[in-house]
Amino acid sequence: xxxxxxxxxxxxxxxxxxxxxxxxxxxxxxxxxxxxxxxxxxxxxxxxxxxxxxxxxxxxxxxxxxxxxx
Numbered sequence: 001x002x003x004x005x006x007x008x009x010x011x012x013x014x015x016x017x018x019x020x021x022x023x024x025x026x027x028x029x030x031x032x033x034x035x036x037x038x039x040x041x042x043x044x045x046x047x048x049x050x051x052x053x054x055x056x057x058x059x060x061x062x063x064x065x066x067x068x069x070x
Contacts, residue, residue, distance in 0.1 A: 022050065 029043045 019053075022053070
């Protein structure tokens with residue numbers, strides 16, 4: 001008898017969950033540092049993760065656009 005295996009999570013759902021996790025972490029960091037006059041290094045580092053995310057998304061859109069047009 002074969003064991004029932006769950007279907008793999010679609011890529012779009014994985015990206016959605018990752019972005020929700022990033023948003024929640026920014027919200028927690030914002031609440032935790034709301035009274036601080038400077039931004040902690042950990043929060044600055046997490047902002048760099050968001051920048052890398054935007055760059056990856058832009059490159060993905062450019063690649064998809066070029067493959068559809070050319």
